[in-house]
Amino acid sequence: MLGIGTIARKVFGTPNDRKIKATRPLVEKINALEAEFETLDDAGLIARTEEFRRRIKDGESLDHLLPEAFANCREAAKRALGLRAFDTQLMGGIFLHQGNISEMKTGEGKTLVATFPSYLRALTGKGVHIVTVNDYLARRDAEWMSKVYGALGLTTGVVYPQQPEDEKRTAYAADVTYATNNELGFDYLRDNMKSELSQMMQRGHYFAVVDEVDSILIDEARTPLIISGPSQDRSDLYMSIDKIIPQLPDDAYTLDEKTRNVTFTDEGNEALEEVLHARGILPEGQTLYDPESTTVVHHVNQGLRAHKLYSRDKDYIVRDGQVVLIDEFTGRMMSGRRLSDGLHQAIEAKEGCDIQPENVTLAQVTFQNYFRLYDCLSGMTGTAVTEAEEFAEIYGLGVVEVPTNRPIARVDEDDRVYRTAKEKYEAIVAEIKDAHAKGQPVLVGTTSIEKSEMLSQLLTGADLPHKVLNARQHEQEAQIVADAGKLGAITIATNMAGRGTDIKLGGNVDFKVMDALAADPEGDPEAIRERIESGHAADEDAVKAAGGLFVLATERHESRRIDNQLRGRSGRQGDPGRSSFYLSLDDDLMRIFGSERLDKMLSKLGMKEGEAIIHPWVNKSLERAQAKVEGRNFDIRKQLLKFDDVMNDQRKVIFAQRLEIMEAEDVSEITEDMRHEVIDELVDTYIPARSYADQWDTEGLYAACIEKLSLDVPVMKWGEEEGVDADLVRERLEEASDKAMAEKLAAFGPDTMRQIEKQVLLQTIDQKWRDHLLTLEHLRSVVGFRGYAQRDPLNEYKTEAFQLFESMLESLRERVTEQLSRIRPMTQDEQQAMAQQLAQQQAALRRQTDAATLGAPATPAQTAAVSPKPGAGSSDAATTPLVQGFDETDPTTWGAPSRNDPCPCGSGKKFKHCHGRLA
Template sequence: MLKKLLNAIFGSQNERDIKDIMPIVDKINALEPSVKRLSDDELKNKTVEFRERLSKGETLDDILPEAFACVREASIRTIGLRHFDVQLIGGVILHQGKIAEMRTGEGKTLVATLAAYLNALPAKGVHIVTVNDYLAKRDKEWMGVVYEKLGLTVGNVLHDIAHEEKVAAYNCDITYVTNNEIGFDYLRDNMVIDKSARVLRPLNYAIIDEVDSILIDEARTPLIISGATDEKTDKYYISDRIVPMLKGKKITESEEIQAKYDGVDLSKGYDYLVDEKHHSVVLTEQGVLKAEKILGIKNIYDDLQSEWVHHITQAIKAHELFRRDVEYVIKDGEVMIVDEFTGRLMPGRRWSDGLHQAVEAKENVKIANENQTLATITFQNFFRMYNKISGMTGTASTESAEFWEIYKLGVVEIPTNNAMIRADNADVIYRTEKEKDNAIVNEIDQSWRKGQPVLVGTRSIEKSEKLSSMLRKKGIPHQVLNAKYHELEANIIANAGTKSAVTIATNMAGRGTDIVLGAKDEAQNKEVKELGGLHIIGTERHESRRIDNQLRGRAGRQGDPGSSKFFLSMEDELMRLFGSDRMSSIMQRLGIKEGEDIQHPWISRAVEGAQKKVEGMNFDIRKQLIDYDNVMNKQREAIYRIRNQVLEGEDVTVTIEEMLDESVEEKIEMWACEKYAEQWDWTSIEAWLLRTFGIKYELANKDEINYLTPEALKEDVMQKVLEAYEKRKQELAGEPEIQRMILLHMIDSSWRDHLYELDHLKHAIGFRAYAQKDPKIEYQKESYALFESMMKRIRENTVEYIFKVQVVARPQPVFNVGSENAGDVTKNNPASVSRKETKKVTAADLNKIGRNDPCPCGSGKKYKKCCGQ
């Protein structure tokens, strides 16, 4: 109530933000005549002038009006587009480090040029981040001439370009790049063994296009660089063959509540239960016994090595919760994930934890080996490393609370240049999906017959193809845009506004491409406007209101006429899983007959309530993810900082000497802790010194042993260790980089093992709740203990290797040995060392062997118990 009163008196926060910016817009407009009089050379020289002024103490805010006026003029002279006042407002919002919410067709691509130019003036680099290579390439080619007119350099980073091209692109003033590519480049930069192999500069400023897609929709998908393990795939096929022998039951939330109330055991008579709402599967006691009988195992929980419970559960998930042509497609004999928000294929992406292999087994395609994580980061933590970020999208308001809480990004709604006149019709609801589909086809038929273009949004490939089949039977020509044909999406979407066009799009793939009525044909543009403009049909409500708004936003650009209408049924996933029982009973009481629809504010409110419920649930999941990832992020930053110090440092001997000191101190504390020196563990002290440093340790005067203190012993031992190290440095003088390479290898291999341990810890930590412990606090404590253990392992292995390596006459080069598709990159781990007392071990040896294989040093131990510790 108070908020409404304050808004009535002072205006909303959004209105106040816009009001504060209007004086800046007036200044920019006032400068237009004088900037217009500048010659091309004078316009370009303004960049030099701005940089000089910045070097003398002026700020970006001081020169903003002049800089924006210059960008507007450069745009007019190169691409013929003049920034509207609302676009100038958008540019200021981006510069302020906020999200500019602008309706579809309002020219976000052009808006970005303003903030990008201004923030590129300090010459620290600006990244304009897009969702795919097509948009990155298109926008760079389209807007690049504007920046070049002003004397700036523009680069474009695409997947699979040469290293030299990538370095050059990132060194430009402004770089267009996809979120996946820049994320992986950051991870790869922290895996190089030579600083010259890096491609990125420090992360300065990013403008994120489709910011809701990248920072919200993809926030739960971490970027992972991984390498294949030696795990066998038999257990996936076996688990898949077990599933048809088991009897399962799908349960709803209301069933579960009622069962608890009635004291009924829902698992009785079933081998597993499936909870669609929470996307989970659980084996019942009956199912466990049946699985044990099929496998011939006494207790599947005892067989930790094979993890049968885990594999069978994943196989059930693959069958019950992952549907072909909905969550994935089969293309060229591979299981390809379909992005649930855009409907695009995600080549190279794989579900983790064995789920992808379970789906491959289900579809009887070749199973790829499980991968071990080598490096990982979430988009949440990656983009928070920039000095400043901002974003653009047509739909951000519904997630404004999350943007602020996670990223400290405010959302400002920018007014449209022309008044929005699109007619958004009320939802129509049917009892069954069949009735709804028939109504949709009739609606499309009516629009098509009069020549009005129609864009139909579906939630899955399966639904789009079903609708396409119904339209073919009616003889209605149409285009289908989904993950199977995403290569054509820009062209299909660009023509979706032509007369009589009928376009079916999965989850509104093709974002980023304008739908112009009549496809720029003036006569047809007028005719289509008279027919009512583009008509949007939603075939069901998405679990996020924002995705529905994205679909609606395709119509009504720049004051064009248009309309939208959503068709729902009580059998839709959202309605079925979230409170459809009450809605269904309302429809029955109202006496709705087959084929009849209902439009009622109660139903509409109930649908919106269900969407808010799911949005809140997904926000909680993302918050939990970042809580856990923040722990790993601190450790990642620490290990990358150490790694970069090793790469950047001229000499690593200081680091090695510190490690030697820590190692000696730890061993003395461990073996010389008793009160009297004669009680100390002299056997372990002498054995360690001989084994690690080749030092035969003897006291100068054994009669003085009773007077010896741990401090004196440490000083004596440290002196001998440093003497041995000096001698070792002389032996390695011909290969000055060998110590650096050893240290990098030990950091990388230990970090890789640490990530593996954290993965297991994260999966198991939830059970601590049963012991009345907070899983997050437990995770923080245990992950810190694991981190300390890892740092100790790095130190001990580095010290040992430095004293035992034998220089290989010709170091082996490091090669990439796998693909670098989004989500699954394989890298060789660099090292070019061998154990001195046995055989030579090269980088290739270290990377080919499994953790359980015999160690190549010839010790007779397993690699993980020897050199791989």
């Protein structure tokens, strides 16, 4: 009996069916225009692009323009690549333009699909980003599809790591830019650390098409992108805290050795607060529970852990004045490895070693928050439906299943479950042997590199030739995947997402041609291609006769999506194929979800060794288990994102403020407002509201004016004058500070002063933001404990992060005002001293250059190469100076060697071990 939902779907269709149906009239319009665009010459296609651009400027909508733009793009692709887009590819492009994820099976031509919405959106002149999972695919797709865009009169760029700045700027200025998700994110962060608009790379976030969208927006979105650098030296803080910890009584903390956890008790917190106040580490009136105390609390906790949980010669050793960790499993030293979050520094303080600076976060963003910057985001993948809820909730993306161009002919067999891993692998090898014997290509999917290598050994033992696809070069990956469809091929691979190369039955013609040309460089490429294409048809027919590609998975992944990616490699474009999953009760997923009961049941049923249980119910049961795991992982990512959203809101404010400052020609109004706000705070602090003049702290205000504003004003006299109130004091301070700044403006000149103000603002914002990020990291690490007090950690984090942000803005105003009040033009004597210093440096450099080129031959590098080594030749030769005119008592005659260069005295030693040590 059919359920109500099933009957309703039969009558009304599914929501997905209705979306597909809605695009059919558009596809028909595009097809109706095909004959018109076929009559255009190549210049005519480009002329149409210019016409479309004019119409958009005149106010025509992109939706109205879509049929003509898609028809023009289809014609360009047909001429440039010899590929005519199917109707289903046009549908996929329409959904992308609308800001959806197009789920299209492997082999349906997603790379070409992306050109249609990208062309339409690029007509606005705002730039389009096409995002790929690795640099190889970004370069390959950009090179391949640039032929289409070029035929339409558009420019194409590709962004990659370590790219020269001018080249990268040109790539971002192109109409369509291909890049990886990592490089886009890092360039966004780098741009927001620049000090001038001309240095920025990206020109906005208008429209993006994300290829393998599930891999990028879900799998890789677990870890944020971070740009880090060395932090300020906090050695004094570590050492001050280190002296406190040994003095604490045993009842000040609780130690749980089982979980390796140590925490302060309530009594310990009180005692600690007193000591911190007494030693000046914690300011008077500030408690450990104030948001401003987060950093101190964090370091105190790390100091306690260093003393109570980490033991010398057990967890670490001290060698050559450095703390070296010991691996608890192997007992070996882990040189170069350091504990994070200041814990390693706390141990260094405990042992009296030199304290190495921490690495701090200079800038940070999650992929979720980066991609939500785009006005319109879209994506393509073969597997997205299982994660539709996450895409909708996090990114506001709908998922549409686009039908295949030809019906799928692949046979998906029920899972085979064996009792032990040994039985399973024996059955797998036997199955592969049978398939190989009849020439059927086999793609074997594994969940880890370790298991793929183990299976490779089993196949080698069975004399079965095969290839293993692990984490190697992307070019090698493409070659291995391209060969996986050849007659009798056996390929073992880990995760198949984002490989970017189709497995074509009989092998990939393009790769066969490349191999043939590599073997015969003098051969005629056209003749070689013709010969290979004629032979390829026979190879393809032979593979089809053998049953097509056989996908054999060695276990279920915790995500159904990964399983579907692997399965989808078979049966592309209506090809025959089959897929089968071989499982055992020892597999991780089976073990976690009640394999003991299943094992007992199978034993009672009398299952013999080597037998498998095969039933659709098993498949459904496993899919339910996978759905549970997916739901749990989604909840974890969602919770992490909620915390990051707090930082993201603040990040957007800071980055927007930086951009506004860089765009402004004159920021004097901003700095004036800041200065006046600082004056307001000073007056409010030292002249309490509704107080009498004899209650004013005029001495404190006078000192603060000198420190914060560099103003020597008679504040104490003002307090003695009749009729002077707080407002009049404020007014006089503003007048005095404005006059001082006006004098600086006259001394420096308007252009110089504006530049100084802008740079001080930007540098101070960057410094304060870096410090704020570190404080938020420390807050995040301790706020989870609030849950024990029945308080929501997220709400606590939001409240305290907001207070810290306000505090940061306040200190930002003070710092900018202080710095600008202290700058002054250099005196004539100072200018002369600096000019003299520069002249000496240039003279020393000239002497070095003259000495190196004297007698014509050698460059400094060549001079170093022929210099005598210690012990080589006579003792006289070993001390011949390398720099002519070298005077041991006059460092200006030594040239400018780096620390590792040979010493210019000719001793043969490195400069840092010779005269450089004395300098």
